[in-house]
Amino acid sequence: MVAVRYDTVFKLYPYEKVPDQDKPARRHPVVIVGGGPIGLAIALDLGQRGTPALVLDDHDGAGTGSKAICFAKRTLDISHRLGVGQAMVDKGVVWNVGKVFHDENRLFEFNLLPEDGHRNPAFINLQQPYFEKFIYEGIEAAQANGAPIEVRGMNAVTALESHDDHVVVSVDTPDGPYTLEADWLIACDGARSPIREMMGLDFEGRVFEDNFLIADVRMTADFPTERWFWFEPPFKGSGQSALLHKQPDDVWRIDFQLGWEIDREKELDPANIRARVDAMLSSQSGEVPEYELVWTSIYTFQCRRMKNFRHGRVFFAGDSAHQVSPFGARGANSGMQDAENLAWKLNFVLNGHAPEGLLDSYDDERGFGADENILNSSRATDFMTPKSDMSKVFRNAVLELASKHSFARPFVNSGRLSVPCVYDGFPLFGVDALDGPTVTRPGASCTDATVDQGFLLDHLKGNFTLLAIGTEAPPQFTFDGVAIDVVHVPSPSPELSTRYLGDAAQAVYLIRPDQHIVARWADFDAEEVECAINLSLGKA
């Protein structure tokens, strides 16, 4: 039997019996354990590249509760490449105005004016179940086009046996257990990762002793689409901080940081939650708008990571590999970067286009990403919950100054929004032979810009790509069996110039399948480009 641990809001992949269940263990190239956002994204990316992906999940869809709400631009750009970004942006809420309060005082207000020349906004607010649903719809569309993706609901992985060249997986289903084999296995089974447990692997880091009460409320009252954040909110018993954020469907996310010593049962009593929410919602207008409680929960969080994200034939991606505090919205956002990093590498290795060693760079690069995220979210946590008397003195000094002087505002830290990792100095990245802007240096992911009537990222479709701006480059070619797309922009838009040329008159960029820049030059030189491709595939 498969235990039900949570309810699903969207039944995406109901249980169906498959022939595998009555046969001796069949071998699959890639098995993904966990159909959360990360497992589904990897499956979609692999499947679109033609690599068969089998997802096993012990439920049948997206769980209730909105969990993640904030999805950053890089995540939307990745989703766009996978063909599911537009649905997210259409459904999501875009906000620009934020207000920061300390106690009774409104300290300052900010407006995140969007930058020109990007398809996607800096981020959107969207309930996680929708995010998962849109990726799953992408999977269905890909399947209809023949992509070899299979998702099996109510398939719980119960045991794992690692071998040098494959993994044996035991699965339980409503019709009883069966076994299968995988050349490669990706554990996307979440923060409590049963796979990690089964393999007896470490998960080290800091546990922050704090409880957060989340309430998603639905209100149709006219309420501004702004992000409100309080340090030491004045409403009675609401703890160290509070947050109000808009989501689609007239739902608002409210977060109260309650502290460590709390009575969970009492705090979850709807009457108590309502008392707090009333106080918050009426704090600016003096009136309590009408609202309904949609979802409430208390959670604690941790900042931890596994030492290695690859163990032989098993990879860990998303929350199973690393966990951060929710400030800065780095959980799912960083997991999506894991997904895009691993998918193309595995596809290249399976196709024989790259040596197996390429796969170690996944651990190298994404381990760095995890460290960066943990650092950022730990800093936010330390600002929000000062750990000593003096750190509180400084924190409050920052808040006081911030109400009067703009210089202090950058110190105010209620979470730094996830931005993509730049793999500076990592071994698979090549030369920077252009006197170009730093945003597009080797290691960085491509930032968007207008190209003709569309956007640059629309042209980066998941192959290695040469981008030639204001200079000559050969038409699309193949190198050692690897297809290289060529994007030729004779006369760049102002944004493309600013972001990709700077002071240079022309440029040639080599871009990886995950849209990270490998190397750049002023001119096209076949030998240099070939060297950089080899380097990037771990062949050099």
Place this chain on the structure above:
Amino acid sequence: MPLNLTPNIADADGFYDELLAAHQDLTKDDSDAFNARLILTLANHIGDREILRAAINAAK
């Protein structure tokens, strides 16, 4: 420019006076808060991370 650790304030006594005067009549907590605001304000004016790091070390 390295961190200047040689005398640099004209009328050192006068400045010292002004600094203490700002703390006059403050409680210990208010004085701590004032010091923190002052450090942050000065640090922002300096801006240069190298110099700030050198200053943190010099003050240890």
